[in-house]
Amino acid sequence: MDTDVLICGAGAAGLTLALDLARRHIPFVLIDQAEVPFAGSRGKGIQPRTLEIFEALDVADRMIATGGRYPAQRHHDAGGGYRDEASVAANPATPAEPYGEPLMLPQHLTEGILRARLAELGHATRYGHALSGFEQDDCAVTARVTTADGEIALRARYLVGADGGRSFVRKTLDIGFPGESLNARAVVADLSLDGLTRDVWHRWGSGGQQISLCPLQGTELFQLQMPIPLTGEFDLSDAGLAAAIAARSGRDDIVVRAVRWRSDYAMSARLADRYRVGRVFIAGDAAHVHPPTGGQGLNTSVQDAWNLGWKLAAVLRGADDALLDTYEAERREVAAGMLGMSTRLLDAARQRDDLRRGREQQQLDLGYPASPLSLDERDDDAALRAGYRAPDAPLTGAGGQPLRLFSLLKSGDWIMLRYEPRDAAALAPRAGLRVITVGEHAELRDHEGHLRTVYGFAPGDIALLRPDGYLAALTHDERSAALSAYIAQSVR
Numbered sequence: 001m002d003t004d005v006l007i008c009g010a011g012a013a014g015l016t017l018a019l020d021l022a023r024r025h026i027p028f029v030l031i032d033q034a035e036v037p038f039a040g041s042r043g044k045g046i047q048p049r050t051l052e053i054f055e056a057l058d059v060a061d062r063m064i065a066t067g068g069r070y071p072a073q074r075h076h077d078a079g080g081g082y083r084d085e086a087s088v089a090a091n092p093a094t095p096a097e098p099y100g101e102p103l104m105l106p107q108h109l110t111e112g113i114l115r116a117r118l119a120e121l122g123h124a125t126r127y128g129h130a131l132s133g134f135e136q137d138d139c140a141v142t143a144r145v146t147t148a149d150g151e152i153a154l155r156a157r158y159l160v161g162a163d164g165g166r167s168f169v170r171k172t173l174d175i176g177f178p179g180e181s182l183n184a185r186a187v188v189a190d191l192s193l194d195g196l197t198r199d200v201w202h203r204w205g206s207g208g209q210q211i212s213l214c215p216l217q218g219t220e221l222f223q224l225q226m227p228i229p230l231t232g233e234f235d236l237s238d239a240g241l242a243a244a245i246a247a248r249s250g251r252d253d254i255v256v257r258a259v260r261w262r263s264d265y266a267m268s269a270r271l272a273d274r275y276r277v278g279r280v281f282i283a284g285d286a287a288h289v290h291p292p293t294g295g296q297g298l299n300t301s302v303q304d305a306w307n308l309g310w311k312l313a314a315v316l317r318g319a320d321d322a323l324l325d326t327y328e329a330e331r332r333e334v335a336a337g338m339l340g341m342s343t344r345l346l347d348a349a350r351q352r353d354d355l356r357r358g359r360e361q362q363q364l365d366l367g368y369p370a371s372p373l374s375l376d377e378r379d380d381d382a383a384l385r386a387g388y389r390a391p392d393a394p395l396t397g398a399g400g401q402p403l404r405l406f407s408l409l410k411s412g413d414w415i416m417l418r419y420e421p422r423d424a425a426a427l428a429p430r431a432g433l434r435v436i437t438v439g440e441h442a443e444l445r446d447h448e449g450h451l452r453t454v455y456g457f458a459p460g461d462i463a464l465l466r467p468d469g470y471l472a473a474l475t476h477d478e479r480s481a482a483l484s485a486y487i488a489q490s491v492r
C-alpha cells in the first residue's frame with residue numbers, strides 16, 4: 001500500500017483534510033492538477049464556526065492576524081450621496097462563542113496559511129499531479145495520476161475527491177448531481193485601483209447593473225463583483241473592467257492600476273446524490289455548488305473535511321466502518337440547508353440589494369442531533385442536546401492556570417467531561433479518549449460557572465465531545481452503560 005488516504009484537490013477542503021490527517025499521523029498523499037496554488041480571492045469570508053475549527057488546527061490566530069474585519073457597505077446613489085449599513089452581524093465574543101463575527105481573508109491567503117502549517121508538519125501538496133482514473137476493490141483504491149513525467153499508479157486505502165465543482169471523482173463514480181441553473185452570471189476580479197477609500201465596501205446600482213468593490217483585507221487589492229448578462233462575451237480585459245466600473249458607478253475618478261485575477265461564472269445550486277461509494281468519498285464543492293451569496297461555500301467545504309478527517313483516522317485504526325457512513329448522513333443534510341439559504345439570499349439580492357449576513361450564515365447553530373452518533377440521555381427539555389456544537393467555556397487548572405475548553409480540542413482526541421462525578425469509578429484509560437473531571441477539587445475548575453451554565457450540568461453529569469467539537473453524548477454517571485458501549489464501538 002502506498003498510503004492510507006489519497007486526497008485529490010488541494011483547495012480549502014483538501015488542505016483542511018490533509019492538515020487534520022497530518023496532526024493525527026495518518027499517512028496521506030495530497031495531489032492537485034494545477035502547477036501552482038490558486039491565486040484569486042474567491043471565498044473571502046471565514047465564518048465563526050470555521051474559525052473555531054481553524055483554532056483547533058492551530059491556524060486561526062495567523063489568519064486573524066493576516067485578515068481583518070468586514071467593513072460597512074456603502075451604497076452610493078446616482079447623485080453622489082450614500083447610505084452605510086453593516087455588512088455582517090458582529091456580536092461580542094462570549095465565553096461560549098469566542099468568535100462573534102466572520103473574518104475577511106481572501107481564499108488564496110487562507111489556503112497559503114493552511115499550506116504553511118502543513119509544511120511545518122512535514123507535508124506538501126504534489127502540484128502538477130492530475131487524477132486521471134481509479135478503480136477500487138475490497139482492500140484499496142488504485143489511482144492513476146498523470147504528471148509531466150508520465151503516469152504513475154498509487155494504491156491507497158481511501159480516496160477523497162476534494163476536486164471542486166467539476167469533480168472528476170464524482171463523475172467517475174457516476175454520482176448524480178441534481179439541481180438547477182440559477183440564471184445568474186457574474187464577474188469577480190482582484191484589482192488595485194486609485195480613487196476609493198478602503199474603509200468601506202463600495203456598492204452602486206441595482207439589479208443587473210450592480211457593481212461592488214470590496215477592500216480585500218490582508219492585501220492592497222479590491223475585489224470587484226458584478227452581475228453580467230447570461231449570454232454573450234463579456235470584456236474581461238483590464239480596459240473592459242475599467243469601463244464597466246466607470247459606467248456602473250458613474251465615476252471617472254476610479255483608476256484601475258492592475259488586475260491580478262479575473263473570472264466569470266454562471267451560478268447554479270446542485271447537491272450530490274451520494275457522498276460515498278465504497279472506499280471513495282467526495283467533499284467540498286465536489287459534493288455541492290451554490291451561489292456565493294451568504295459566503296458559505298468555502299466554510300461548508302472546510303467543515304466537510306473536518307467531519308471526515310477524524311472518522312477516516314478512527315476507521316484506519318480499527319473503528320467500525322459504519323462510522324464512515326455517518327459522514328454523508330451528517331454533511332449532506334447540512335449542505336441541502338445551505339443550498340436553500342444561499343439561493344434565497346441570491347433572490348433577495350436581485351430584488352432588494354440586501355446582502356447583509358447574519359447569525360444563520362455563521363454556522364454556529366449547525367449540528368447533527370439526528371445522527372446515529374448522537375446519544376442523548378437527558379430530559380427532553382434540556383437546552384443543549386447531543387449532536388449540537390459543543391460550546392466553549394473558560395476553566396482553570398488545578399494549579400490555577402487559565403485555559404479554555406476549546407484548547408483541549410487541539411489534541412484531536414475525544415474529550416469526556418465528568419462534572420463533579422458521583423460515581424468515583426475511573427474509566428479504564430483508552431487511546432484517543434481524554435477523561436477530564438471538573439469540580440471544586442478536580443483537575444479542572446469551573447471557577448466562573450460558565451461550563452455548568454452553558455452545558456446545564458448537575459453533579460454526576462457527563463458530556464462526551466467528538467473530536468470535531470460536537471456533542472457525542474450527554475448522560476449521567478449512573479446511566480453509563482450505553483456510554484460504555486458507545487465508546488467501545490467508536491473511540492479510537
Ligand SMILES: Cc1cc2nc3c(=O)[nH]c(=O)nc-3n(C[C@H](O)[C@H](O)[C@H](O)COP(=O)(O)OP(=O)(O)OC[C@H]3O[C@@H](n4cnc5c(N)ncnc54)[C@H](O)[C@@H]3O)c2cc1C
Nearest residue numbers: 009011012013033043131163164284285295296297298299
Ligand atoms: C466569486 C466567489 C465568491 C465566493 N465567496 C465565498 C465566500 O465569501 N465564502 C465562502 O465560504 N465561499 C465562497 N465562495 C466559494 C468557494 O470559493 C468554494 O466553495 C471553495 O473554493 C470550495 O473549496 P474546495 O476545496 O471544495 O474546491 P476548490 O477550491 O475548487 O479546489 C479544488 C481543487 O481540486 C483540483 N483538482 C480538480 N480536478 C483535479 C484532478 N483531476 N486531479 C487533481 N486535482 C484536481 C483543482 O485544481 C483545485 O485546486 C466563493 C466563490 C466564488 C466564485
